[in-house]
Amino acid sequence: MKKRTAALLLTMAMATSLSTAASAEDVTIKFLHKYCQPEQAPVFEEIVKQYEEEHPGVHVEIETTTDNEIKSKLKLALGSGDMPDVYQTWTGEYCEKFIRAGYALDLTPYMEEDPEWKDSFLPAAYSAFTYDDGQYAVPTRFDAEVFVYKKSVFEKYGFEEPKTWDELMKICETLKADGVTPFILGDGLSWDAPHWYGALWQKFVPEDVLEGQDFNVKTVTIDDPGYVNGLNYFTDLLDKGYFNDNINSMEHNMALEVFYAGEGAMAYVEMLEFNDINKGLDGDFGFFAMPTIEDDAAKGNQEKLFGAPEGMIVNPNSENVDVAVDFLKFLTSVESQQKIVSEAGHTSCVIGAHTEENTIPQLIDGMAYVQNFNGMSNWTDCGFEASIVDTMCKLGQDFAAQSITAEDYVAGLQETAKVVREQNAE
Amino acid sequence: MKKRHITACLFLAPAIIVMLIFMYIPIVQNFYYSLFNWSIYKPGKTFVGLKYFIELFQDKVFWTCLRNNTLYALISLVGQLGVGLVVAAILEAKFMRKHSGFFRTVFFIPSVMSFMVVGLLWQLFFNPNVGPFNGILKAMGMNTANLNILGNPGTAIFGVIFASQWMYFGYMAMLLIIGIQKVPDELYEAAEIDGANALQRFLHITIPNIKEMILVDCIIIVVGSFKLFDEVFIMTNGGPGYASEVISTYLYRTAFRADMMGSASAMAVVLFVITFALSIFQMKISRSGEE
Numbered sequence: 001m002k003k004r005t006a007a008l009l010l011t012m013a014m015a016t017s018l019s020t021a022a023s024a025e026d027v028t029i030k031f032l033h034k035y036c037q038p039e040q041a042p043v044f045e046e047i048v049k050q051y052e053e054e055h056p057g058v059h060v061e062i063e064t065t066t067d068n069e070i071k072s073k074l075k076l077a078l079g080s081g082d083m084p085d086v087y088q089t090w091t092g093e094y095c096e097k098f099i100r101a102g103y104a105l106d107l108t109p110y111m112e113e114d115p116e117w118k119d120s121f122l123p124a125a126y127s128a129f130t131y132d133d134g135q136y137a138v139p140t141r142f143d144a145e146v147f148v149y150k151k152s153v154f155e156k157y158g159f160e161e162p163k164t165w166d167e168l169m170k171i172c173e174t175l176k177a178d179g180v181t182p183f184i185l186g187d188g189l190s191w192d193a194p195h196w197y198g199a200l201w202q203k204f205v206p207e208d209v210l211e212g213q214d215f216n217v218k219t220v221t222i223d224d225p226g227y228v229n230g231l232n233y234f235t236d237l238l239d240k241g242y243f244n245d246n247i248n249s250m251e252h253n254m255a256l257e258v259f260y261a262g263e264g265a266m267a268y269v270e271m272l273e274f275n276d277i278n279k280g281l282d283g284d285f286g287f288f289a290m291p292t293i294e295d296d297a298a299k300g301n302q303e304k305l306f307g308a309p310e311g312m313i314v315n316p317n318s319e320n321v322d323v324a325v326d327f328l329k330f331l332t333s334v335e336s337q338q339k340i341v342s343e344a345g346h347t348s349c350v351i352g353a354h355t356e357e358n359t360i361p362q363l364i365d366g367m368a369y370v371q372n373f374n375g376m377s378n379w380t381d382c383g384f385e386a387s388i389v390d391t392m393c394k395l396g397q398d399f400a401a402q403s404i405t406a407e408d409y410v411a412g413l414q415e416t417a418k419v420v421r422e423q424n425a426e
Numbered sequence: 427m428k429k430r431h432i433t434a435c436l437f438l439a440p441a442i443i444v445m446l447i448f449m450y451i452p453i454v455q456n457f458y459y460s461l462f463n464w465s466i467y468k469p470g471k472t473f474v475g476l477k478y479f480i481e482l483f484q485d486k487v488f489w490t491c492l493r494n495n496t497l498y499a500l501i502s503l504v505g506q507l508g509v510g511l512v513v514a515a516i517l518e519a520k521f522m523r524k525h526s527g528f529f530r531t532v533f534f535i536p537s538v539m540s541f542m543v544v545g546l547l548w549q550l551f552f553n554p555n556v557g558p559f560n561g562i563l564k565a566m567g568m569n570t571a572n573l574n575i576l577g578n579p580g581t582a583i584f585g586v587i588f589a590s591q592w593m594y595f596g597y598m599a600m601l602l603i604i605g606i607q608k609v610p611d612e613l614y615e616a617a618e619i620d621g622a623n624a625l626q627r628f629l630h631i632t633i634p635n636i637k638e639m640i641l642v643d644c645i646i647i648v649v650g651s652f653k654l655f656d657e658v659f660i661m662t663n664g665g666p667g668y669a670s671e672v673i674s675t676y677l678y679r680t681a682f683r684a685d686m687m688g689s690a691s692a693m694a695v696v697l698f699v700i701t702f703a704l705s706i707f708q709m710k711i712s713r714s715g716e717e
Contacts, residue, residue, distance in 0.1 A: 072682040078466045097467040188577075190665060246554045248666040249577030258555060387684030398667035403579055419686075423463060 027320050028059040029327060030084035032073070033312075036064040040344040047339065051330050058323055068189065071386075078103065085318040086328055089137050091128045091308040092383040093215055098313060099136050105316040106134040110325050117329055124376060125309040125349035137311035138332055139349035143272045144307030144370060145195050145379075146287045153180065153265045154286070161288040165233070168291050172242045175265050182242040184264035185400075186255025190393035191381060193234075193247065193400045196268055197392070198380030199306040200230035203293045207301040207377070215383040217424040220417045222388070222410060229297040231399065231406035238402060247400050256280060271307070274363045275345035287366065289373070303374040308382060309349050391416040453698060460691035467685065478692035487668045488693070491676045494583045494658075498590070498672070499651035505591035507643050510598030515628050517599070518606045530603065533596030541593065545660030548589035552576050576662050579669035586661045586670055598643055605639035606632055638711075645708035652700050673697050 035044055041064055048060045063084065065073050070088055077083050083103055089095045098104040111118040118126070118135075125139035149161075157175070162168040172182040187193040201210060205226035214220045237243060244255070244264060259267050260280035268290075269277065277285055292302045312331070314324045330336060337350040342358035347367070354367060370376075381389045391412055399409045460478055462471035482488050513533060517526045536544065551557045552575040560570040575585040609632060617627050633640070655674035658664055664671035664679065671679075673693065681690035 072678075075466050075682050075685065101467040101469075188663075188665075190663065244555075246574045246577050249553055249574050250555060254553075254556070387686055390679060390684040394665065394667050397665045398579065398669075401577070401579065401666050403667070423465070423686075 026057050026059065027323050028061055029086065029318065029320050029324050030061045030063060031327070032063045032065075032070070032077075032084035032087040034065060034067050034070040034088050035344065035346075036066060037344075040346075043340055043343045047331060047336050051327060054330075055323075055326075058327075060327060083315050083317065085315050085320060085324040086331075087313055087315065089129075089311050089313045090379070090382040091311070092378045093217065093385055094382045095129060095137055095311070095313070096131060097386075099131060099134075103313070103315055103317065104136040105314040105321060105325070106136060107138065107314065107325065108133075108135050110329075111135055114329070117332075120332065120334065120350050120352075122349050122351060124370070128308050128376065128378075129311050137313045138328060139309035139311045140332060140346075141272055141310040142347040142349045142367070142370075143270050143309055144289075144305045144366075144376065145199055145268060145270055146289050146305075146366070147266050148269050148274075148277055148285050148287050149266045150281060151284050151286050161286065162291045164291050165293040165295075171265075172237075172240070176240065176242060181244050181264045182266055183237070183244070184255050184259040184267045185243050185247050186250030186252050186258075187247045187397055187400050188249060188251035188254070190397050192252050192255070192268075194381055194392050194396045195270075195306075195379075196234055197231060197396060197399075199268075199290045200233055200293075201227055201300065201380060202304065202306050202377040203290070203298050203300045203302060204230035204233075206299045207304075210300065210380075211378060211383060214417075215378070217385045217420055220385065220388065220420055222413045222417045226297070226299055227410045227413070228406045229295075230300075231409060233293070234399075235402070235406060238400070248397050271363070271366050272347045274347070274366060275360060278360045278362065283360075285362065287362065287369075289369075301374075301377060304377040305370060305373040305375075306377050306379070308376055308378045311349075385420045387420060388413060388416050456691050456694050456698070460688060460695050463688045465685050465687060471688075474688065478689045479696070481689065482692050482696065487671060487676060488673075490668055491671050491673045494670060494672045495652050495654060497583060498587050498654055499648045501584075501587050502591065502594075502647045502651055503644060505587070506595045506598045506647055507640065509591070509595045510643075511602055511633075511640070513595065513599040514602035514606055515632055518603055519624065530596075530600065534600050535596070536593045537597035539593070541656040542660060544589060544593050545657060548585070548592075549576060549661050552585050577666055579666050582662050582666060582670040583658075586657050589661060590657050598647075601643055602636060602639060605636035609635040641711045642708070645704060645711065649701055649704045649708065652697065652704070673700075 031048065033044060035041060044062060044064070048062055052058060052060060063073075071094075074083075074087065078101065089098065089104075095104065121139055122142065125142055126135075128139060129135060129137040149159075153159075153175075154161075157171075157178075159171050159174075160167075162171060175182045185192060185196070205214075205224045209224045209226070214222055214224075244250070244258065250258070256267065256269075256273075256276070257280070258264070260277075271287075274287075289305055312328055314321065314328055318324050332350055334350055334352045337346075337348040337353035338355070338358060340346045341348050341353050347363060348354060354364060356364065380392065384392060395404065395409050395412045398404045399406070404412075459471075461473060461475055463474045463477075464471040516522055517529055522529070552559050554560045554570070554574045554577070559575065560573055563573065564570045575581050613631050613635070614627055617631055622630065653674060654672045655678070658670055658672050658675045659678070662670040664675045668676075674697070677690050677693040677697065680686050680693060
């Protein structure tokens with residue numbers, strides 16, 4: 001009896017040690033993204049499942065949240081030391097702060113080892129994440145801000161896509177005179193109107209000041225006259241009644257629903273929304289970039305497109321850096337990206353991901369349209385430091401409601417910029 | 427005796443340890459952090475002393491937050507406690523007792539709903555484009571052309587406060603009903619014999635007998651008003667601009683949007699001092715009575 005018990009114990013011990021050996025080889029990586037919409041999340045789950053099947057022993061834990069909340073979530077994760085292995089980023093200062101904090105892996109050696117991977121991205125999108133010769137993220141979703149217009153409305157009035165601001169104003173004048181609201185805008189979430197401001201600043205503030213001096217936490221001042229001049233153009237639109245009422249109490253999606261329902265002729269939106277707009281307007285839309293502003297005060301870059309891609313970072317402090325990079329490579333493969341494009345309707349930065357079968361014509365045109373521009377001008381809400389972005393969004397609502405002037409708005413930004421400079425002086 | 431002490435300590439130890447780790451140590455740590463300039467994205471901290479406290483009291487937005495919190499507290503005292511008291515008295519009146527159960531349920535239901543749902547509901551209700559609020563006022567002959575409750579800096583906080591009153595007055599009424607039910611019937615009967623009418627019975631019997639409960643409710647409302655977060659975050663996100671910002675949402679924004687952790691910690695200290703002082707007051711009051 002004693003022998004049988006001993007044998008049983010021995011067997012159990014061996015089984016335990018074997019299972020421990022097997023689990024020691026198991027690897028778990030955390031993947032945080034912001035694609036939580038019903039049509040998006042399942043695609044990422046499927047890709048992860050496929051990766052796990054092809055890589056036995058690797059487990060990818062997905063965490064997802066909204067576009068609005070992911071920034072807070074990453075801050076909490078950073079504070080608690082529980083950073084994901086692969087996570088979402090935007091370009092500019094937003095990405096750079098992770099680089100400074102030591103939470104963004106320089107992917108250059110991996111790219112040198114696998115040049116095919118490097119060459120698989122659209123060059124303009126790829127370089128958006130190059131900082132000091134290091135490649136700290138790979139671009140995943142392409143994005144730029146453009147005006148979307150209802151083709152039927154433009155045809156009705158015989159409008160051509162405007163090339164200059166004056167042409168755009170003539171269109172607005174005609175529409176307004178006929179009782180049609182030219183632009184639909186909802187700034188309830190406080191970032192929509194700043195997209196207008198940012199695009200106008202790109203046209204009015206010299207590029208080296210905006211993207212060189214003011215996107216830098218050590219030198220930011222926001223005192224170029226171009227800021228106020230750009231905002232004055234927005235005030236002009238408000239004064240002429242070219243926007244819908246109640247901008248601040250309408251959220252972005254609600255504004256788009258109003259737009260689909262027949263209100264307004266144009267909306268300033270992100271290219272990554274084209275699929276939704278296509279459904280909402282039943283294909284009845286075209287697009288154009290913010291036109292050139294022919295004004296001596298407009299000293300910014302007129303030839304760039306306002307926007308930048310989204311990307312993914314690998315955490316260098318991950319216990320499984322190589323696995324995380326391998327997973328990212330899998331995620332950005334043409335096959336995975338084609339799946340994401342066709343099922344989640346994304347705008348991919350990977351060459352060959354978009355085909356005529358999986359992409360609406362406007363988006364294919366959009367991707368080609370981008371090539372007409374002399375590069376991209378980064379989003380101001382990614383380029384500026386976080387507290388300046390916060391002020392920009394909050395005071396931006398007051399400015400859109402015309403409860404403060406352009407000068408007050410810029411003064412508020414300057415005040416925050418001063419604090420940022422002081423905090424980063426050492 | 428000694429053994430009994432040890433047993434008691436052993437039973438209390440887990441709770442004390444959890445409280446220490448998750449409450450008292452973080453409170454002390456938070457005060458310590460408020461003396462430094464630090465960021466989640468940067469290693470190291472720079473000592474700045476009381477700089478953030480001084481800046482906080484010079485910050486216009488912080489005063490807006492304090493004003494909004496105070497407004498919320500004052501209006502809630504009337505809207506939740508005052509209305510709750512009247513509703514409780516009516517539901518406990520003899521002529522209502524038959525239907526009181528139904529109305530208690532109706533008034534109490536909003537308070538068990540998630541504010542996420544209630545907030546979105548009221549947000550849509552007030553929306554001038556799609557909500558019925560402006561339409562109702564227009565049908566009553568009012569000019570609603572420029573009426574945008576949550577989108578106007580002057581009215582946004584009142585929209586939030588109103589939604590909150592709707593949600594919680596039933597809860598307050600329930601608490602007060604419990605108090606009223608403890609008042610002996612003999613007192614009302616004696617008053618009736620003496621010729622007291624309903625209002626006199628309410629003023630001279632009901633209120634003095636539920637005084638303790640009213641005071642406790644007052645403190646719950648006032649302390650809750652300074653911890654306000656969900657309502658503002660969901661309905662207006664503190665906007666437009668900073669118009670409906672309250673201390674908690676401003677703290678959240680300063681820490682997790684602007685990444686100014688030292689300043690946010692200082693704000694948390696001030697919030698702690700306010701709520702702590704009010705809680706002490708509450709404890710004093712609850713000890714002073716019989717309940």
